[in-house]
Amino acid sequence: MTPKGLIFDFNGVLVDDEQVHYRLFHELLARRGFRLTEHEYYNDRYFVLDDAGVFMRFFADHHVTLTPEALSALCEQKAALYAALPEDHFQYFEGSIAFARDAARHVPLGIASGARGAEIRRHLELKSLGPLFRSVISIDEVRRGKPDPEVFLAAARGIGVAPAECVAIEDSPGGLQAARAAGMQTIGLTHTLAADKLPADLVLPTLEGLSWAELVARIVRR
Numbered sequence: 001m002t003p004k005g006l007i008f009d010f011n012g013v014l015v016d017d018e019q020v021h022y023r024l025f026h027e028l029l030a031r032r033g034f035r036l037t038e039h040e041y042y043n044d045r046y047f048v049l050d051d052a053g054v055f056m057r058f059f060a061d062h063h064v065t066l067t068p069e070a071l072s073a074l075c076e077q078k079a080a081l082y083a084a085l086p087e088d089h090f091q092y093f094e095g096s097i098a099f100a101r102d103a104a105r106h107v108p109l110g111i112a113s114g115a116r117g118a119e120i121r122r123h124l125e126l127k128s129l130g131p132l133f134r135s136v137i138s139i140d141e142v143r144r145g146k147p148d149p150e151v152f153l154a155a156a157r158g159i160g161v162a163p164a165e166c167v168a169i170e171d172s173p174g175g176l177q178a179a180r181a182a183g184m185q186t187i188g189l190t191h192t193l194a195a196d197k198l199p200a201d202l203v204l205p206t207l208e209g210l211s212w213a214e215l216v217a218r219i220v221r222r
Contacts, residue, residue, distance in 0.1 A: 002216055003185060005161030006103050007152060008133075010113035012171035012192045014100070015123045016091040018047075024081050025054055028074060034062065042193065048174025050114040050145040051075045079116055092127060093191060095208030096169075100132055103212040110135035110155035112168070112179075114145045134159045147174040149182035156182065167219065169207075176200050185219060 012018045022041050029036050036058065041047055045061075046054045055074050059066040066074075103109060109132055113120055117138035124130045135158025142150045156163040168179035169187045176199055179186050188200030195203045202218060204210075 001165070002220060003107065003165055003167040005108050005110065005156065005159045005166040006212075007110045007112050007155045007159075007166050007168045007179070007184065008096075008100065009168070009170045009172070009175050010111050010115050010120055010123075013169055013189060014093060014096050014111075014129075016093055016191070018171075018192050020082070020085065020089060024078050025058075027081070028078055029058065034058070047192075048114070048146050048172045048178075050139040051078050051116070052139075053114075053145055079118070082119055083122070087126060090123070090126075092123075093207070095206050095210070096189075097127060097129065099207040099210055099212070099215075100129070103215075104132040106212045108134045108159035108161060110137065110159045112137050112151040112155040114139050114151070114175075116140060146172075146178040147181070149178045152179050152182035152184060156184075167215075170200070171198075173197055173199060187215075 008014060011021065022038060025041065026036050046057060049057060052071060052075050055071055056066060100109060111120065111133050115138055117140040120136060120138050124133070135155050137151050137154045137158060139145050142154055144150050152168060153163060156166050163183040166184045167187060168184040169189060170176045170179055171189045171192045176186050176188055186200040188195070188198030188203040189207065190198065190203065190205050
C-alpha cells in the first residue's frame with residue numbers, strides 16, 4: 001500500500017541531540033549523588049521515555065520515593081538547562097531535513113515526539129521547518145508518552161490520515177513499538193542504535209540522498 005502520510009520522531013531523527021539529553025539527565029542526577037551511565041540510558045531502559053518518565057523510572061529503579069513536586073522541579077530544571085544551551089550545541093540531520101522538504105511536496109507531515117513542545121518549536125524555527133509540518137505533537141499534548149501509541153495516533157489525526165496509511169520514522173526501539181502499536185509502517189534509522197536493535201519494517205542508516213518517491217518504492221516492494 002502506498003502511504004498517504006509521514007510521521008517523524010524528532011530527537012535523533014531530525015535534530016541530533018540525544019547526547020545532549022543524556023548529558024543533562026546525567027548532570028541533574030549527579031547533583032543528587034546518582035550516576036546514570038550511557039549504557040544504562042541507551043539500553044532502552046530510559047532512552048525512549050520523556051523527561052518525567054526517565055526521572056520516575058530512574059528513582060524507582062533506585063528505590064527512592066520521588067514526590068510529584070520533586071518530579072516537577074526536576075523536569076523544569078532540565079527544560080531550563082536545555083533552553084539555555086546556545087545554538088552551537090546542536091547539530092541536525094541535514095539528510096533527514098532534505099528528505100522532509102521533498103516529502104512535504106507529496107504527503108502531509110507530522111511530528112510525534114516525547115520532547116517538550118518549546119524544545120521542538122525552537123529547532124523548527126531555527127531551521128525554518130515549521131511550515132513543513134501540519135501536525136506537531138509533543139509530550140505536552142498527550143497523557144502517555146512512548147512506547148504508548150497515543151502520540152502517533154494524535155499526529156495521524158492532526159494530518160488527517162488514517163494511522164494504517166502512515167509511515168513513521170524513528171530511531172529508538174520504544175518509539176518503533178509505539179508506531180507499530182498505532183498501526184503504522186515503520187522506518188528505523190541507525191542514527192543512535194545499531195540496526196539489530198531496531199524492530200522496524202525497514203531499517204536505514206540515513207535518509208541522506210533519499211527522495212519520498214524512492215522510499216515509497218522500497219516500502220511497496222516489501
